[in-house]
Amino acid sequence: MTDQSTRAGFVALIGEPNAGKSTLLNRMVGAKVSIVTHKVQTTRARVRGVAMAGASQLIFVDTPGLFHPKRRLDRAMVAAAWTGAADADVVVLLIEATRGLIEGVEAILTALEDKRGAGQPVLLAINKIDRVKADTLLALTEKMNARYAFDGTFLISAERGHGVEDLRADLAARVPVGPWLYPEDQIADLPLRTIAAEITREKLTLRLHQELPYQLTVETEKWEDRPDGSVRIDQLIYVVRDGHKGIVLGRKGETTKAVGQAARADMEAFLGQRVHLFLQVKVRPGWMDDAERFDAMGLDFKDGNA
């Protein structure tokens, strides 16, 4: 007889940029696996985080925000998000309570009608409820459900945790019966080198203004465990122009230094070991059309074809 007591499945988190998908994934996992900033288009590729819910293992798939793509990188990001949704057992659409059923959400719903798998449950999570009044929520819940046949609606604050446990319990019952797919103590399915690069990109995004964060990428070049238990991590920050290099470095290198300090602290917390971090900035005008850079980000270069 097979063991019918465990369940496991993939839950894709989709939504507009900035909806709070990465924040929700981190809360479900109980650790910071996916980077979060106040800026749009923070997540670039799919990030898997593993969460437990009783006898169910939920593999959350954080995806890049869905928007109208213009550049190669945009197109590859949006394609990665839809692939994440297509491969999932359950889809959770996050929208912002503060913004409601806006044009971008409408576009996602139209696309969902097309892309949704047969019998694939789609849940609605109205996020950031800490920022609106109760009557707004009631009206928005009705409006959204009149527009689309959701299998369930949850009112949550991913940041504060409200409503998240109800969503977790619902998902636990929806994923298929079967053995767990990851060891119980694993929280992410992402190479450590990638997590380390993402941490640095988060600190750069928080510190730099306007378009610049979008036009840079971070790669881990070297990872060297030392006999004393510490690790040396060398990373490259790719930018598109000389002027950007100056901005990333800052006066007397002070921006890179501050970014490095903040990133190192997060890496040490995540890895549980001392980190020596070395950052180098490299100008590469065409990196946004480099297949190799897309590979390193976990994106499919061909998905970016117009």
Ligand SMILES: Nc1nc2c(ncn2[C@@H]2O[C@H](COP(=O)(O)OP(=O)(O)OP(=O)(O)O)[C@@H](O)[C@H]2O)c(=O)[nH]1
């Ligand atoms: N007030 C409030 N803010 C939230 C909540 N959840 C997320 N945020 C904030 O919303 C911003 C965006 O959060 P992310 O988790 O990065 O959003 P995302 O959907 O992953 O964004 P992309 O990766 O760009 O698609 C951050 O500043 C979060 O702190 C919430 O429940 N309440």
Ligand SMILES: [Mg+2]
């Ligand atoms: Mg994100």
